[in-house]
Amino acid sequence: xxxxxxxxxxxxxxxxxRSLSDETRPLHQLxxxxxxxxxxxxxxxxxxxxxxxxxxxxxxxxxLLADLR
Numbered sequence: 263x264x265x266x267x268x269x270x271x272x273x274x275x276x277x278x279x280r281s282l283s284d285e286t287r288p289l290h291q292l293x294x295x296x297x298x299x300x301x302x303x304x305x306x307x308x309x310x311x312x313x314x315x316x317x318x319x320x321x322x323x324x325x326l327l328a329d330l331r
Contacts, residue, residue: 274303 274296281292297304311319 278292278296281287281295284292287295293303293307297307
């Protein structure tokens with residue numbers, strides 16, 4: 263079972279990685295393009311990225327950016 267999960271996660275990142283090179287679409291559109299309505303990706307985004315987790319991610323990324331500058 264771990265091999266199946268590994269392949270699944272890798273395929274998600276491969277497809278997202280290819281899409282990120284298309285700078286004509288904003289990030290929110292790229293995310294929507296990779297979600298099936300009521301599918302797995304939408305479910306994780308809407309349940310995991312609640313306001314508290316989104317704020318924690320923003321804080322972590324802002325801190326990383328500050329360190330990189």
